[in-house]
Amino acid sequence: MTYHNPVLLEKSIELLAIKPDGIYVDATFGGGGHSKSILEKLNSEGRLFGFDQDPDAEKNKLDDERFILIPHNFEHLRRFLKLHNVKKIDGILADLGVSSHQFDVMDRGFSIRGDGPLDMRMxxxxxxxxxxxxxxxxxxxxxxxxxxxxxxxxxxxxxxxxxxxxxxxxxxxxxxxxxxxxxxxxxxxxxxxxxxxxxxxxxNRELEVLEKLLEEGRELLLTGGRFVMISYHSLEDRRVKVYFREGQLIGEAPRDEFGNRLTPFKLITRKAIIPEENEILKNPRSRSAKLRAAEKTEITK
Ligand SMILES: C[S@@+](CC[C@H](N)C(=O)[O-])C[C@H]1O[C@@H](n2cnc3c(N)ncnc32)[C@H](O)[C@@H]1O
Missing domain, CATH: 1.10.150.170 (Putative methyltransferase TM0872, insert domain)
Structure with a gap:
């Protein structure tokens, strides 16, 4: 059985605007579909760190010296990157939620089809x-x-x-x-x-860890670095949308004398991008996906 079919693959990689020698993070490695595409765009200087808290994802680890799998929760992004002497990154992608593998294996307890222990931990x-x-x-x-x-x-x-x-x-x-x-x-x-x-x-404390990822991702991104997020329900998407627009989780960003928001991001997607009909037909699990991207700018508060 396929571990996971990556969603909005081409578009999300395009929005990451990969610099061939850059340092990138795939915060949700899963079956490694997005990671493989990132590696294809990197030269021998580039590096990719893949996070996944699910021990099952370790079997998909990519045999590539530019790649390091960090089998932990992305809420500890900064801490684990620091262990690898990485203080700044060129881009981060997160394809949130549960993998097809997690849904398909009844023992994980995520599925409403079939029977398994009521677990649901990633x-x-x-x-x-x-x-x-x-x-x-x-x-x-x-x-x-x-x-x-x-x-x-x-x-x-x-x-x-x-x-x-x-x-x-x-x-x-x-x-x-x-x-x-x-x-x-x-x-x-x-x-x-x-x-x-x-x-x-x-x-899984999904919203709490997402908020940590947004805050730490923002701190770690270099100016011009890209943040690309794919979310699957409105609670996630709303947080991503507000954070990219306001640069903070609560309240509105301060404004300059012309009324422009002083935020650390430039929006790359004004509206969320959703999968096309043919992707949904091939992969029905993609139907609720929403993709947003932002670029880190000079302005910081
Ligand atoms: C939708 S899948 C990602 C699939 C991946 N993009 C691919 O192409 O195969 C989400 C993955 O992220 C992992 N994940 C979700 N939340 C996480 C978190 N807070 N920390 C680390 N991994 C997480 C899940 O275990 C799952 O494997």
Whole structure:
């Protein structure tokens, strides 16, 4: 089975505007599809660091002396680059979310098709599985997670249903969770996918680590360096969009006397780029992808 088909490959590599002798980061190495294309554009001086927190991704490691795989969470971007004596980079690409491999292997617990342990950790060697997370959560926090990260309708009711079931018998598998939520969905609502998304985001702290990546990426980029991000749900995309526009996660950027934003980025994509019809037909998992790019400029606050 294919590990992962890279999404928006040509466009994302083009937007990275690769300098052949530059230093690049692929923050989400996965099956290495984007990394291979970056390496094709680098000369013998260029270097590429691939991050992936999933131990399964290590088997895709590229046999190329310009490439180093860092099997860790990209929230520690700066720290691990420093260990390799890298203080500045020419570009960074992140293709967020879950790989096809993670969805396809039922033992990982990401899929709403089939059955497996309720895990959902991208790095199963650390943190708490989804089952452990569910066993420790209270009604208020579960309601908040379902509403905010899953945009589920009637989140409080669903949280109560899940916690009542959990109390009578711990929910340990994906099938058990699906059976509990099955009667709850409104007609036409993709309730399974929404609940799984909400839990996955919490278990992997996806928004928190994305924010760290944005902040550290900004610090590490050289002037003229490019930040290229592919996101798969509106919560991610909104953060990327605001950060590229304002140069900060909260609030608006200061303005000069002409009203221009003083931000450390020039927008390369004014609107998000989405896959074309034929890519979606070939790879349906690409359908929710949104690609944005920004360039680091001289202005820093
Ligand atoms: C959509 S896939 C990337 C696929 C890759 N672009 C390719 O061409 O094969 C996302 C990958 O990023 C990894 N990942 C997601 N969040 C991460 C994080 N915070 N730190 C490190 N790796 C992460 C996942 O484990 C997964 O392998």
């Amino acid at each position: 790095n199963p060697r650390t943190g708490h599985s989804a089952a452990e997370w569910l066993s420790a959560i209270d009604e208020y926090s579960l309601t908040h997670a379902l509403a905010t990260y899953g945009e589920v309708s009637r989140p409080k009711k669903l949280a109560q249903v899940i916690l009542n079931a959990q109390e009578s018998s711990p929910i340990l598998t994906t099938r058990e969770l699906l059976n509990v939520i099955e009667p709850h969905g409104r007609r036409g609502e993709k309730v399974f996918a929404k609940v799984f998304q909400a839990i996955r985001i919490c278990v």
